[in-house]
Amino acid sequence: MSATAERGVNALREQIDAPVASFFSSCVSCGLCADACIFFQETQDPQYTPIRKVELLRRVWENEYTLFGRVKSMLGLGNTITEEDFTEMERLVYDSCTMCGRCTMVCPVGNDITMMIRKMREGMSAAGHAPVELIGAAKRHTKGNSPMGDLSKAIQSQVKHAIADTGIDIEFDKAGVDYLVILSAQEIAEYPEVIGAMAQIFAKAGVTWTISSEAFEATNVGVQIGNRDVAKYLVTRVVEAAEKLGVKKVISPECGHAYQALRWEGPNLIGREYGFEVVHIIELLDQLRAEGKLKTSGKDTDKITFHDPCQINRRGGINKEPRRLLNMVAENFVETDDAGTMNWCCSAGGGVGANERAGDLKNAAFQLKKRQFEKVAPDKIVTMCAFCHHTLENALEDNDMDIEVAGLTEMMAEYLDDED
Amino acid sequence: MNNPYFDLLMFARGPLFDLALLVFVAGILIRIVEILVLGRKKDFSKAKGKPVQQGIKTIFTRTLPRPGAIKANPITIVGGYVFHIGFFIAFLLFVPHIALIEALTGLSWPGVGRVIIESATVIAVIAGLALLYTRWKDPVRRKLTTWVDYLVLILSLLPLITGYVAVNKLFGDPTFMMALHILSVDILMIVFPFTKLMHAFTFAMARYYNGSIQGRKGAES
Ligand code: SF4
Numbered sequence: 001m002s003a004t005a006e007r008g009v010n011a012l013r014e015q016i017d018a019p020v021a022s023f024f025s026s027c028v029s030c031g032l033c034a035d036a037c038i039f040f041q042e043t044q045d046p047q048y049t050p051i052r053k054v055e056l057l058r059r060v061w062e063n064e065y066t067l068f069g070r071v072k073s074m075l076g077l078g079n080t081i082t083e084e085d086f087t088e089m090e091r092l093v094y095d096s097c098t099m100c101g102r103c104t105m106v107c108p109v110g111n112d113i114t115m116m117i118r119k120m121r122e123g124m125s126a127a128g129h130a131p132v133e134l135i136g137a138a139k140r141h142t143k144g145n146s147p148m149g150d151l152s153k154a155i156q157s158q159v160k161h162a163i164a165d166t167g168i169d170i171e172f173d174k175a176g177v178d179y180l181v182i183l184s185a186q187e188i189a190e191y192p193e194v195i196g197a198m199a200q201i202f203a204k205a206g207v208t209w210t211i212s213s214e215a216f217e218a219t220n221v222g223v224q225i226g227n228r229d230v231a232k233y234l235v236t237r238v239v240e241a242a243e244k245l246g247v248k249k250v251i252s253p254e255c256g257h258a259y260q261a262l263r264w265e266g267p268n269l270i271g272r273e274y275g276f277e278v279v280h281i282i283e284l285l286d287q288l289r290a291e292g293k294l295k296t297s298g299k300d301t302d303k304i305t306f307h308d309p310c311q312i313n314r315r316g317g318i319n320k321e322p323r324r325l326l327n328m329v330a331e332n333f334v335e336t337d338d339a340g341t342m343n344w345c346c347s348a349g350g351g352v353g354a355n356e357r358a359g360d361l362k363n364a365a366f367q368l369k370k371r372q373f374e375k376v377a378p379d380k381i382v383t384m385c386a387f388c389h390h391t392l393e394n395a396l397e398d399n400d401m402d403i404e405v406a407g408l409t410e411m412m413a414e415y416l417d418d419e420d
Numbered sequence: 421m422n423n424p425y426f427d428l429l430m431f432a433r434g435p436l437f438d439l440a441l442l443v444f445v446a447g448i449l450i451r452i453v454e455i456l457v458l459g460r461k462k463d464f465s466k467a468k469g470k471p472v473q474q475g476i477k478t479i480f481t482r483t484l485p486r487p488g489a490i491k492a493n494p495i496t497i498v499g500g501y502v503f504h505i506g507f508f509i510a511f512l513l514f515v516p517h518i519a520l521i522e523a524l525t526g527l528s529w530p531g532v533g534r535v536i537i538e539s540a541t542v543i544a545v546i547a548g549l550a551l552l553y554t555r556w557k558d559p560v561r562r563k564l565t566t567w568v569d570y571l572v573l574i575l576s577l578l579p580l581i582t583g584y585v586a587v588n589k590l591f592g593d594p595t596f597m598m599a600l601h602i603l604s605v606d607i608l609m610i611v612f613p614f615t616k617l618m619h620a621f622t623f624a625m626a627r628y629y630n631g632s633i634q635g636r637k638g639a640e641s
């Protein structure tokens with residue numbers, strides 16, 4: 001075995017635990033997970049069957065963690081893993097999976113395949129088989145402050161704009177406030193309006209908040225690439241900033257994988273509980289609504305549909321909140337087929353969007369979303385993940401579909417009740 | 421007493437059955453312990469939902485397919501249900517089987533009549549053949565299936581077929597058919613711990629883990 005393949009196998013070995021062993025022991029090769037996967041649906045290519053994407057993890061388990069497999073390995077009959085195996089798996093593990101979690105929902109024996117793909121990526125990246133774009137993003141993010149490069153000037157100027165637009169003061173690094181807002185790079189670079197939107201809503205609701213000049217970016221390419229060290233390093237930045245400022249809660253932005261990384265993986269990456277709570281912006285807005293602190297007036301008359309970000313709904317449990325909010329401001333809200341927990345992914349999450357090689361596959365996968373949108377024929381698609389927003393906007397344009405895409409927080413701010 | 425197959429029958433239900441039972445029970449225990457000793461790391465994230473409750477709930481709820489799934493994979497899902505239900509009716513509700521289980525464990529329960537047992541058997545065999553067919557025909561399943569998987573499916577059908585033939589004295593020497601029936605059960609028990617038949621026990625663990633992982637996040641499972 002080559003040195004790199006060995007590193008990969010070692011990393012895979014570390015990923016094996018009781019859930020993984022129970023999943024592989026239970027798989028009956030029924031193939032039902034295939035139909036759950038957008039990449040299989042749109043290509044009908046059996047190689048995209050989700051459980052096949054974790055084949056190397058399965059082999060390590062069989063060879064080393066089952067009695068029968070160990071006997072076979074001792075007799076030299078084991079299914080050893082080679083460099084070529086890693087090369088072969090690369091496109092399956094990264095290009096044809098957005099870690100959307102649909103397969104996990106349909107497997108009759110209950111396998112959490114998505115979680116295993118996340119684990120599989122640890123082995124792939126350790127073996128040096130992660131897509132170059134993700135490796136580049138990880139370098140930029142660990143050396144600088146965002147996967148898109150240095151955004152510290154950008155955030156300062158976007159906040160200045162927001163102050164000018166709203167007339168509300170926003171202070172960096174303000175100690176003693178309740179909430180720390182962190183943003184995704186996509187928002188800072190492409191959708192900065194969300195900053196002003198939050199400022200307006202929070203001012204009305206009496207929420208005290210700040211932005212950290214050290215850790216203002218919430219995405220975590222370490223989670224997408226499958227590198228625990230990078231993931232831990234990035235999450236530690238946010239944790240340290242939040243604990244230094246002494247905030248009670250950190251607001252996870254409209255970004256799917258940032259929410260996963262920060263709220264659910266983060267504490268396990270650093271190996272302890274946080275000294276603060278993590279709340280998703282949409283959860284917070286819904287809570288303010290329930291407390292009567294978020295009031296709106298007027299409604300959008302456009303035909304509006306909602307796109308559920310996988311990491312926030314299916315894998316994040318935030319399902320009813322955006323709908324309650326949207327119903328406050330949308331007069332004509334129509335759901336697409338499969339909306340909610342089983343919504344189809346935007347086709348570019350989990351690192352697929354950044355991966356140029358995956359472009360054709362991504363476009364093929366988007367056709368499913370396209371058909372769903374065509375059926376509803378909305379004027380506007382609202383979502384709560386800046387990366388979904390970005391993907392949908394580009395894909396709609398590429399497909400000559402003239403539909404506006406909007407973020408939910410902005411939309412709520414737009415209809416904020418002006419009365420005191 | 422001069423039936424030439426009598427010795428075979430005695431072997432199949434005597435020493436071979438004892439051996440098969442030993443491999444079956446010990447094998448399953450080893451496999452389950454093998455999984456459990458791996459453990460899982462403590463989760464430090466603050467739970468939003470109720471992981472343990474949702475884990476237990478998912479063991480049951482995952483039995484039902486999601487809307488639309490049957491339409492996409494009718495043979496696999498309907499065939500799967502019918503095969504499992506038919507198999508367990510024939511296995512657990514046939515009076516002679518109950519008597520055997522009582523002799524082994526002391527547990528017993530009421531059985532059902534021959535008509536039900538035989539219909540269940542026939543339907544289960546048809547469902548099993550349909551499953552075999554879709555495994556072979558469907559490109560996704562075909563690519564996932566190993567020769568052991570085919571073998572296991574066939575081995576699961578043999579006790580049903582031989583049992584039906586023996587009980588109804590359809591053809592062959594009845595003693596021989598009964599010996600074959602018990603042999604097929606012995607073989608099934610012996611291969612059980614080494615194959616995907618293990619899902620019959622580990623599915624509960626898998627579903628529990630799935631439900632508890634999702635449940636912690638307050639997400640559906
Ligand atoms: S749906 Fe589950 S049991 Fe069926 S092939 Fe996929 S992982 Fe295996």
Ligand code: SF4
Pocket residue numbers: 036037038039049050053096097098099100101102103104113114117
């Ligand atoms: S997580 Fe989503 S994209 Fe990945 S294999 Fe499963 S269904 Fe397909």
Ligand code: SF4
Pocket residue numbers: 098099100256257308309310311312344345346347348349350385387388391
């Ligand atoms: S970008 Fe959005 S839709 Fe796409 S995988 Fe991520 S959360 Fe899901």
